Amino acid sequence: MDDMDSTPVNWEALDALIIGFAKSENLIEGLLGSSSPPSSPASPSSSSSSSSSSSSSLSTSSYHSRLIISKTRRSLEAGDIDTAMDLLRAHAPSILDDRRLLFRLQKQKFIELLRKGTAEGRDAAIACLRTALAPCALDAYPEAYEEFKHVLLAFIYGKDDQASPVANEWSERRRFDVAGLMSCVLRAHLHAYDPVFSMTLRYLISIHKGYCFQQGIVSPISDLTQRLLLDECDPPATAQESLYEVPPFDEVDVQALAQAVELTRQAAVDSLRFSKGDLFMAFQNELCRMRLDVSMLNELVCEYCVYRGIMDYGLASTLVLEPKVNQPEPGWSSSRNFSLEVDSSVNKHSDGKTSINMGGSPENNADVSSKQGTDVELRYACEPSSNHDDCSTSGLNVSENPRVLQRYRTHGSGQRGKRKRWRGRDDDQYGVPFDECSRQELSTTTLVSSTSISKEQQGSGKHSILDVNSRVDKYEIMLGMKDLASKGMAAEVVEEVTAMDPNFFVQNPILLFKIMQVEFLKLVSSGDYSSALRVACSHLGPLAASNPALLKPLKETLLALLQPNEDALGKGLPLHALSTSLQVAIGRRLDIEEPQLMKIMKVSLYSHDEWFKLQMCKDRFESHLRIDSLKEVNTLLLTSVGMSNLNGATSTLGSSQVTISSSTKISEDGSSPNQVSPRDVGCDENAILKVMEFLALPRADAIHLLAQYNGNAEMVIQQIFA
Structure with missing residues (x-):
């Protein structure tokens, strides 16, 4: 498990x-038909523009086709055969040329008219028999006329008689069968x-x-x-x-x-x-x-x-939450402090501090940390405080570090403008009012x-790092840190996380190791080897020393020094996967479940x-x-560390961990390295297919049988039928 x-x-x-x-599905406002961004007017080629327009048109067309299918299905499930047939005539008239399908529809219409139980309904059912159902039964398919004669018994046996020979014809389940069949046919016909x-x-x-x-x-x-x-x-x-x-x-x-x-x-x-x-x-x-x-x-x-x-x-949260996105508290600075030095007051709960220097040239670091200068100091808590050994966040309060909340309120107000609003399904698509x-x-x-507080915390009156009423702020903090990690801004990630919770990385050393891998590789990529080595000595080395399972990843990370001409922060480093790991861990510290x-x-x-x-x-x-x-989770540099096997505090992080051992890759034929492949037992693909076809066996069973008879399909079949 x-x-x-x-x-x-x-x-x-x-x-x-x-x-x-x-x-x-047009679930989010402003997204329908915009699957490809429009090309710039100054584009040198018109092909990209036409491709975008074509993609948008196909998306919109498919959506409306699925609406038609949904309306037809709903009509048939409700027993409204006439409306369904009108939709078919308007949007897919050739389907009604199939006499088999037309017969099914007319037979169901006959039953639905009788189901009304009125004289008018009975007369309409007789008219349907004479003008539509009987003529269609003559050439729909070989069994159609027998089915036609059988359904006439509905005149004699009522819909409430469960023992009647036409109980299945009266069953409302037939409506759903017909609706499902027509949906399948329409879907293929409209390519929707x-x-x-x-x-x-x-x-x-x-x-x-x-x-x-x-x-x-x-x-x-x-x-x-x-x-x-x-x-x-x-x-x-x-x-x-x-x-x-x-x-x-x-x-x-x-x-x-x-x-x-x-x-x-x-x-x-x-x-x-x-x-x-x-x-x-x-x-x-x-x-x-x-x-x-x-x-x-x-x-x-x-x-x-x-x-x-x-x-x-934001729209959803207004019903129960009252986030104050654009109202910073008095005395808070609205400008973002890009210094990577963590305020000493942040670490007042920790008995031990470790500081490192992650210097780099301004031009090398400007694109990642927006910090000018050659030396950047980062301090973080490396040991749990004697007064705060409990990992629970219930005793922490954001008022101790008000700048954290302020930063992400400011950050969040800008990010929200880029996000979309939930629209939901159309009223006429699935019949659900929205x-x-x-x-x-x-x-x-x-x-x-997804952001509920545990019953224990609610009962005790304790809060998480943030106040219970600040769920929107919690989300902005979590998403802001994820955004920093996805951009490779490792130093700022450590600063922000430590400001929020000085003990976070004490409880998540594997995650800290991976974040510092990012910083190391970023510096190697920029050519600043001295700063990279300082990061390795101050962070990666001590973390690996305290956890032997990190020694192998450390060695493989240091190999980046041998490849100075390669982009260490390129495809070899899955920043998005790492940012998700951080998001999950931060979210859980903020009582936000995956x-x-x-x-x-x-x-x-x-x-x-x-x-x-x-x-x-x-x-x-x-x-x-x-x-x-x-x-496709790239594992070139973030090598395998079994999160759940290292310590209990980080076991939950493994749910979105980015690492996996290269030894677990599936071989070309799809088999596990520890399992027997078809080639190993001398099984020819044609022999496998022959046994599967003649014996109606799953592929794995066919291979195991062939292995017992040296891959001879004829011998397998003979033995089975002997």
Whole structure:
């Protein structure tokens, strides 16, 4: 379970997926149709402008197409067949040329007219039989006329007779089956697939459920996944051709689709036929059949956007919070102090101090710290105070360091202007009224749930570092420090964090080590080797000496001195991942819990890795769903440190830790280094597919069987049928 919770994730890639989802679904004000920024008028090429316009147009078109699908679904689920057919005639008239679908709609209309229980309804049902249903039954499909005669029994047996031969026809479940089928057909016809993030979430959760079931383990996120991914799926849409003809499809595609979305081989063939052989379109069709709880997904996305600073929560907070963003208290300076020397009063709770000099040339440091000068002094508490051994923040008060709150109130007022407002779903999209008040209520509920104070603190009357009524200020402090870390401003991060809580890095030495790695590499990159060595001697060395697990990362960090011509702060240093680790740790010190979506992604990505190790192959669809980008956590310089194994105080930080051992990388064929790959047992890919096809077995089981018979597929099949 700890491994699941400590899976590294590229949070920057997830941010991009979430923003794309919000744009596609028009959930945040001002984002619809703006998935690509407009090109500058002075652009030398018009291609980028046309590409941006095309992307915007496609985004808007897809959104409106999904609205049409949603309206059609709602009409059918409510039994309003006429309205649904009017929508189809207006937006996708060719669908009604399919006699199979038309027959299903007319049959449901007949039942809905009888369901009214009035004389007028009965007369209208008879008229529907004569003019629409009977003629359509003659050539819809071979069984249609028998179904037509069977549904006539609805005249005799009422809707309340559960023992009648037409109880299934009367069932309201039929409405949802028809609605789901038409949604699948419309989606493929209009090419209005759900946003990538929505499909990715479905896929990862379904794999996680399958992995937990096969391994017999209890999912740590079962309470979320059971509510988010519903058990029921929409019925599959099938092509008009016969289902029994020989499929002209590559068996590799058939098995890949069947294994990915848990279909029988015949169902996978039918799905490929409906998509005219397009594997990825068939895959999307099958994923979109899975039903998500839309309202819960909205809440998860809203919570994540607030936490990551993507969305403005000021509007939501006004109902229960009263942040004083632009009203600094008397005596506070509104200008930001860029000195990296921590006020001695900040450290008055610590018995020990360690100071280092992180000098650098003005031109080398101007872009990172905005500090002119050659010597910068940084002091921080390195040992817990004898009077404050308890790690709890409940005894701390921001009044001891008022400049911290002032800085981030000032910082926050500027940052908020760049954030978006939560808009929510349209009234006509999912039938849920979202007026301004309810939008505020949703955002407020999400915000309060993620920043709630523990019952113990509420009962005792104690507060966190900030006052209970200053949740907005808490967020600005957390997001401000994350922003500094993402820019590589390591010295300022240490200053600000220490000013907020002198004991923070005492309880989080691994995080301090990684922040100082950033400073070291920044100085190496700028050519200031003497200052870099001072950082290593004053910070990295003592931290590694107190924790042997840091010795290997220290050695690998020092190797940067051997590569003076390379950009040490380039792709080798995942600042965004480090900033997220800092955000999580700071947030928890401020009683701000991680968003639930973070936990879902960590656990499900772990399951995805483990599942395909068991299958001994690579996932053909991971790049299509951006799963590969979510796993792209660069670990070149921030080498592996098992956070949960080092000390209890930093174990929670491992949930968004950026490090992972290079030895855990999956080999090219998708297998774990400690597992047997198909090549190791002499299994040919064609033999694997043959056993999977003939015996209807999962890939891993087919490989294990072949291993017992030296990779001979014919011998395996003979033994099974003998």
